[in-house]
Amino acid sequence: MTGRQGRVWLAVTALVALLVVVGVALTRSGDERPAADAASPSATVSPVDAPPVVVPGRPGEAAATRAAQEVREGAPPRYNSLDVWYVRMMIPHHQQAVEMATLAPDRAADPRVRAVADRIRAAQGPEIGVLRGWLGARGLDAEVPGHDHGAMRGMQSADAMRQLAAARGAEFDRLFVQMMTAHHEGAVIMSTDLLKVGVDQTLQEFANSVATEQSAEIARLRELIAP
Incomplete structure (x- = not known):
């Protein structure tokens, strides 16, 4: 393998590794979002007004x-x-x-x-x-x-x-x-x-x-x- 081919190979490997890391981060973010939404005040149901x-x-x-x-x-x-x-x-x-x-x-x-x-x-x-x-x-x-x-x-x-x-x-x-x-x-x-x-x-x-x-x-x- 020539020096130029080695440099190209290293660049491709680094790009693939970066895409993998980004994908994992996005997956974790998607898993945590429902829990945060569930705790959000907007999810609380207001009680119905009742007579004294x-x-x-x-x-x-x-x-x-x-x-x-x-x-x-x-x-x-x-x-x-x-x-x-x-x-x-x-x-x-x-x-x-x-x-x-x-x-x-x-x-x-x-x-x-x-x-x-x-x-x-x-x-x-x-x-x-x-x-x-x-x-x-x-x-x-x-x-x-x-x-x-x-x-x-x-x-x-x-x-x-x-x-x-x-x-x-x-x-x-x-x-x-x-x-x-x-x-x-x-x-x-x-x-x-x-x-x-x-x-x-x-x-x-x-x-x-x-x-x-x-x-x-x-x-x-x-x-x-x-x-």
């Missing part, structure tokens, strides 16, 4: 409204069928207690009876809102078609409610204390039962509050008719 969600507060506190995205980012709420049953039953149970208490200002003779009735209205009225908010936040209906609420513990019959509404003075006081005591006892039993079988933390706190506060009120009611 009503979040029930603790016992005695009003419900709050929060953005749906904030609620979804947290852990999903845990509850069972017995939690739902308790809320659906406690709403009409509280409503009857408020109805009884509303009769007292114009009918009770004992100011202590009126004071107890005022406390019941102030406590159980807002709690009804909390219970409704709990159901609404989970897309659940408050009503149970075909259910007889009169069969619940402590619920007073329609005849007993009419008798209470017709009473005045000392007779009203006696009936009110008797009926509200039985009514509270029913709520305490329902709440104590939920504490054994429910799983929702908000309702556990609510039921514990009902059991504690209404047990104390039962003692106060009994003092009103003590000899």
Whole structure:
């Protein structure tokens, strides 16, 4: 091989080597591009706007409204069928207690009876809102078609409610204390039962509050008719 042929051969070899290096570099670049594209912000799907969600507060506190995205980012709420049953039953149970208490200002003779009735209205009225908010936040209906609420513990019959509404003075006081005591006892039993079988933390706190506060009120009611 002459000197000129050797120089030509070296030039061709160098050109081939350069093309190989460039080809490998382009191949690696092509492999890495999809990963970069996947991490690109443009690949992120924006969440769909959703209406706000009503979040029930603790016992005695009003419900709050929060953005749906904030609620979804947290852990999903845990509850069972017995939690739902308790809320659906406690709403009409509280409503009857408020109805009884509303009769007292114009009918009770004992100011202590009126004071107890005022406390019941102030406590159980807002709690009804909390219970409704709990159901609404989970897309659940408050009503149970075909259910007889009169069969619940402590619920007073329609005849007993009419008798209470017709009473005045000392007779009203006696009936009110008797009926509200039985009514509270029913709520305490329902709440104590939920504490054994429910799983929702908000309702556990609510039921514990009902059991504690209404047990104390039962003692106060009994003092009103003590000899």
